[in-house]
């Protein structure tokens with residue numbers, strides 16, 4: 334009998350690419366620019382930015398400068414996009430420069446696909462920026478199916494209602510990867526999406542491997558869904574000093590911030606079944622072995 338179909342379900346941010354570093358570099362460039370142009374206090378800006386992020390449910394909100402009260406006030410009758418144009422340019426060039434795959438990612442995905450393993454991605458990031466990163470890193474078509482959150486960056490001419498009805502195919506331009514939207518309000522570690530993926534792919538849970546960098550979201554979810562969990566430890570950034578900036582402007586609830594902080598400590602209560610310590614290459618021997626033997 335032929336080997337049964339296996340799949341890789343993978344997180345994206347800080348699992349395939351260093352999302353945090355690209356976010357940190359681009360957001361810092363934006364903040365520096367906003368401060369230089371307006372002369373406003375950085376702490377005030379951070380507090381007001383956090384409020385917008387919380388309301389919009391993302392830290393990658395393109396309309397940000399039009400909704401931060403102090404920036405709107407500073408702009409007077411002018412469009413904040415115009416007033417802060419230099420800062421927005423600095424942000425997007427840092428994003429382009431710093432968004433790149435971790436070493437080995439492309440090679441590992443190519444090898445898995447050559448062995449007939451399907452690659453499905455599941456991210457909490459929003460549709461627009463996720464598609465942008467997939468295109469930018471050359472993974473359009475390498476990832477077979479993408480599941481992402483619905484979008485907060487509604488582009489003109491697109492009916493928001495149409496975006497929220499189930500699935501759509503790459504309206505923002507993915508050519509080969511099929512893009513499915515996760516219902517609003519579903520967040521990891523809810524196992525709903527994993528169940529849908531297994532059903533759509535017609536693969537039993539014993540033939541799926543889930544890879545992700547977040548103990549609180551990815552590993553807890555895979556374990557609850559009884560799918561083999563592999564921790565992408567190489568993507569861990571919570572111990573970096575720079576991570577505090579993300580904590581200060583995050584869209585996450587304070588409870589989630591504290592929960593994640595506790596999991597980064599020595600008494601973490603989510604223990605991964607397998608771990609890629611240094612690079613994603615460490616996943617290859619796991620695919621070469623019996624998943625059941627590891628669990």
Ligand SMILES: [Mg+2]
Nearest residue numbers: 344346347546
């Ligand atoms: Mg991640």
